[in-house]
Amino acid sequence: MPDQFFADIYRDTEQLTWAPTEKVRERGRRRTRQTKIAATLAGAVAVALIATGAVALAGGREAAPTPVLPATGSPTPTPAPPATSAPPSPPPTSTTPTTPAAPPSSTSGRPSAGTTDPAIPAAAMLRLSDLPAGFTMTTGDVDGDWSVESVSIYCRELPSRASHGRIAQRTVSYDSPTTGMVQQVVRYSGGNAARDVDRIRAMFTGCVTGSTSSLSVLADGLGAGDESLLVGSDIEGVPSRWLVVRQGDLVAQLTMDMNSGPEDARQYARRVAQRLCAGTDAC
Incomplete structure (x- = not known):
């Protein structure tokens, strides 16, 4: 009994039609020529690439960098964002009440700015x-x-007799x-202190008296206070x-x-003006 392998080949090729021997040889020669042409073309391309690179180097130009192909492996994991630190806790609130600092005490007797006490100090x-x-x-x-x-009362004609804005006064006698x-x-309110000095000046300048009486300004501008006469x-x-x-809102007679x-x-005007500074912020 024939071998099973050769029996299978015989069965598979029994019905095949074989090409003539000359035609098989022609196919082999044609395949050989195509292989030689492809090899020749590949060599020519390689020579051209080498020549181009040499020319680029000779001209001082850098060759184009070879592109880097993306990696085909597993993707690089995205780095996790840095952990943020928690904000510092506020310092504990003290439960001990803070005692406010006491305002500095005044020993000069001079009223401070914004005081509601109009009294004139003894100083x-x-x-x-x-x-x-x-x-x-x-x-x-x-x-x-x-x-x-x-x-x-001795003036027959008096420019102005009214004195307005008096809010405090103090009197002392020396014997x-x-x-x-x-x-x-x-002490006068607003600008009434200056108006009162103007009233006194006008009274002693414009007073019209009888033949046995007279009023006059003997000296004006004595170099003391805001005004002195x-x-x-x-x-x-x-x-x-x-x-x-006059010193600020105070007028002394x-x-x-x-x-x-x-x-x-x-001489007395300078002393009076200096003392008035203890009762007004105008100095």
Whole structure:
């Protein structure tokens, strides 16, 4: 019995038609020629590429970089975002109440800005050290016709008699064995302090009296305070003198000796203005 392998080949090729021998040889020769042509073309392409690279190097130009193909492996895992740290916890709140600092105390007697107390401090008045030796001091209202307003009744014509905006006043009398002086300090609201000085100046300048009386401004601008002047009157042979000094919203009147002149008034005006600074923020 024939071998099974050869029997299967015989069965599969029994019905095949074989090409003639010459035709099989022609197919082999044709395949050989095609293989040689493909090899020749591949060599020519390689030579051309080598020549092009050499020319590029000779011209000083860098060859184009070979593109890097993307990796075909597993994708690179995306890095996880950095962990954010939690915000710091606020410091614990103290349960101990904080005592506010006490405001600095004032020892000068001068009212601070914005104070609602219009009172005039004692430090704003003349002191005994500002006067010649032998004077004593008495506080409180003083009776009698001693102020500049007291002589206005002798004026037949008076430019202005009204005094507005008085909100506080303080009066002190100084006495010695030979003479006496009275000081009054008035605090005015708004700009009424300057208006009051203008009223006094106008009264002693424009007052029309009889033949036996006269009012006049003896000196104006004594170099003390915001304004300072010396005014005088002679009523039927009785002379009087007043020193008027304004410092901010305070106006001081000081009676002077009947023989006092501008130089005496200037010395007292400086002392009065300095003391007034204890009662106003204008200094």
